[in-house]
Amino acid sequence: MFNAPHFQNHDKAREYLETLRWNGEPVCPHCGTIDGHYPTKRAGVWRCHSPECRKDFSVTTKTVMESSHIKLHIWLQAFALMTASKKGISAHQLHRSLKVTYKSAWFLAHRIREAMRSGGLLPPMGGEGKIVEADETYYGKPEKPRVSPRREKEGRPYIKGEKNRNNRPVVALVERGGRVRSFHVPVADAASVAAIVRDNVHRESRLHTDESRLYPVVGREFAAHETVNHSAKEYARGDVTTNTVETYFSVFKRGMRGTYQHCKEKHLHRYLAEFDFRFNNRIALGVNDGERAELAIKGIEGKRLTYRQPH
Numbered sequence: 372m373f374n375a376p377h378f379q380n381h382d383k384a385r386e387y388l389e390t391l392r393w394n395g396e397p398v399c400p401h402c403g404t405i406d407g408h409y410p411t412k413r414a415g416v417w418r419c420h421s422p423e424c425r426k427d428f429s430v431t432t433k434t435v436m437e438s439s440h441i442k443l444h445i446w447l448q449a450f451a452l453m454t455a456s457k458k459g460i461s462a463h464q465l466h467r468s469l470k471v472t473y474k475s476a477w478f479l480a481h482r483i484r485e486a487m488r489s490g491g492l493l494p495p496m497g498g499e500g501k502i503v504e505a506d507e508t509y510y511g512k513p514e515k516p517r518v519s520p521r522r523e524k525e526g527r528p529y530i531k532g533e534k535n536r537n538n539r540p541v542v543a544l545v546e547r548g549g550r551v552r553s554f555h556v557p558v559a560d561a562a563s564v565a566a567i568v569r570d571n572v573h574r575e576s577r578l579h580t581d582e583s584r585l586y587p588v589v590g591r592e593f594a595a596h597e598t599v600n601h602s603a604k605e606y607a608r609g610d611v612t613t614n615t616v617e618t619y620f621s622v623f624k625r626g627m628r629g630t631y632q633h634c635k636e637k638h639l640h641r642y643l644a645e646f647d648f649r650f651n652n653r654i655a656l657g658v659n660d661g662e663r664a665e666l667a668i669k670g671i672e673g674k675r676l677t678y679r680q681p682h
């Protein structure tokens with residue numbers, strides 16, 4: 372898997388990254404000047420030619436890879452491993468495969484997850500004649516039991532025995548035959564679900580859900596809101612189904628249970644970003660393993676992260 376020179380050698384890896392990100396025209400990450408730079412004595416370090424800037428930069432400046440002591444060819448191996456495995460790869464596996472410390476592996480994994488996260492404003496999903504499936508699921512346990520104000524007055528604050536309340540809710544939207552967007556929400560109620568659906572789905576879309584009470588109100592804002600009745604064991608009626616979003620959830624849950632058993636709630640959105648990224652760049656959509664790794668690497672820009680300690 373790692374025979375290519377950029378997986379073997381730090382300088383080859385740097386050249387690979389320079390070509391992938393800049394294609395021969397370095398861009399100053401400090402001021403945005405294109406091709407206005409000259410090389411310094413240090414390999415891979417450029418100095419901006421703009422009189423107001425004149426700062427040094429390299430291909431990793433202002434990226435998730437900045438100020439990392441890990442060699443760049445090891446980074447590229449980590450990108451390849453994380454984008455190729457359907458269910459993800461744990462920090463322990465990365466630590467063994469890459470021969471870096473567990474701590475380094477943990478940092479690599481979280482930064483690569485950040486690179487996979489789609490940033491900025493995304494266009495709405497769906498559109499005229501298109502179908503968007505919406506569904507919610509629950510994963511893991513929140514660190515603090517949720518408190519009901521009514522029960523608190525009664526002196527028994529914690530909601531117990533209500534299965535879903537003790538889990539972390541995740542809402543996902545999938546365009547049929549296309550991409551997914553998933554969200555970790557504090558509570559999956561009609562208001563928070565409606566806000567997500569409204570912000571992300573084109574009004575001309577057909578919205579497909581199960582018969583959950585979360586969707587009927589927001590559903591009226593779309594071209595159609597069609598439901599399948601899971602309690603009556605109905606999973607598809609014509610083209611009405613939520614099978615795609617459920618398939619996404621099952622890959623996510625199997626991956627999380629098998630690979631990432633201990634995920635802190637504050638990191639859950641990054642794990643979701645990782646599963647979204649692989650789903651959105653899957654082979655069925657014409658993306659192969661090599662292209663998927665390149666797309667993740669292109670996401671390194673403008674996403675610096677600092678973490679104090681691995682958990």
Ligand SMILES: [Zn+2]
Pocket residue numbers: 399400401402403404419420421424425426
């Ligand atoms: Zn500059």
